[in-house]
Amino acid sequence: MIAEPSLYTDRADEWLVERCRESADEAAFAELVRRYRGPVFRLAVSVLGQEFAPEAEDVAQDVMLRVHHALRSFRGEARFASWIYRIAFNQALNVKARARYRAPHVSDQALAATPSQDRGPHDRLQDEQRKQAVLACVGELPEVYQSALRLHYWLGAGVSEIAVLLDAPENTVKSYLHRARRLLSAQLAERGFDAR
Amino acid sequence: MHDDDGMDRLLRDAMAAGAPRLSPAFDARVMRRVRPRRLTPAGRATIAVYAVAAAAAAVWLMRGLPLESIVAAAAIGGLAAAGASAYVRRLAVGR
Numbered sequence: 001m002i003a004e005p006s007l008y009t010d011r012a013d014e015w016l017v018e019r020c021r022e023s024a025d026e027a028a029f030a031e032l033v034r035r036y037r038g039p040v041f042r043l044a045v046s047v048l049g050q051e052f053a054p055e056a057e058d059v060a061q062d063v064m065l066r067v068h069h070a071l072r073s074f075r076g077e078a079r080f081a082s083w084i085y086r087i088a089f090n091q092a093l094n095v096k097a098r099a100r101y102r103a104p105h106v107s108d109q110a111l112a113a114t115p116s117q118d119r120g121p122h123d124r125l126q127d128e129q130r131k132q133a134v135l136a137c138v139g140e141l142p143e144v145y146q147s148a149l150r151l152h153y154w155l156g157a158g159v160s161e162i163a164v165l166l167d168a169p170e171n172t173v174k175s176y177l178h179r180a181r182r183l184l185s186a187q188l189a190e191r192g193f194d195a196r
Numbered sequence: 197m198h199d200d201d202g203m204d205r206l207l208r209d210a211m212a213a214g215a216p217r218l219s220p221a222f223d224a225r226v227m228r229r230v231r232p233r234r235l236t237p238a239g240r241a242t243i244a245v246y247a248v249a250a251a252a253a254a255v256w257l258m259r260g261l262p263l264e265s266i267v268a269a270a271a272i273g274g275l276a277a278a279g280a281s282a283y284v285r286r287l288a289v290g291r
Binding site: 026029030033034037038041042045050053054056057060061064065068127130131134135138149150153154155156178181182184185188194 | 199200202203204206207208209210211213215216218219222223225226227229230231
């Protein structure tokens with residue numbers, strides 16, 4: 001018998017996982033999908049970046065299918081959340097590596113466009129060039145820094161949410177963000193931009 | 197610190213584009229993919245008829261062969277059928 005997913009909203013992840021494993025309860029899996037689709041998608045988007053954001057939904061779907069397939073072998077040594085986020089991070093990295101061989105769907109310019117209306121065309125052009133340089137430099141940082149920056153600045157995630165998604169202590173996330181900004185500042189300076 | 201604040205502003209500005217959203221049909225799509233696919237009654241009947249016909253044809257074709265050859269043919273045929281069946285199942289669930 002299949003129960004409505006709403007019946008399981010107050011159940012713990014471990015209970016839902018056990019139901020999936022022992023009785024292949026479709027509603028229990030549906031509840032896990034409902035809980036984790038958003039965070040998994042955000043994590044995938046943060047790894048893939050703006051250029052390959054359209055692939056993030058495919059990554060999220062693939063992660064759910066992989067998790068469903070692997071639930072039988074999940075022994076509960078790690079928390080379910082950590083497990084699924086690790087799968088999502090690795091899957092997104094794989095997709096990103098493949099996607100790099102293709103042209104981006106939408107240019108960074110279109111995605112980052114937020115024109116300043118009260119400034120002259122020269123200033124606007126300079127701003128635009130600086131934004132492009134920032135986005136290009138972000139793409140050259142270590143993957144975990146890129147992900148932390150995009151989660152924070154693009155997707156509006158707080159340090160605690162990033163810590164959960166990247167499975168790292170909050171202080172480590174703060175350190176990632178700080179070091180990423182320092183590296184970016186240096187990279188921008190090399191390209192002739194100042195971080196003002 | 198001043199540099200860090202400047203970088204903070206610059207990043208906010210550069211990443212001001214709206215965040216992408218998951219499509220509303222996501223859950224339904226995932227659940228459709230994980231749901232086991234079952235054969236229709238007509239599909240089951242077709243496979244049953246095919247199995248009986250194949251077995252009858254095999255018996256008729258191998259009627260004059262020694263027993264060892266029949267056992268070897270049945271073993272090879274059985275393994276090949278099991279392999280093909282597993283492969284088709286994997287294709288059906290998209291893995």
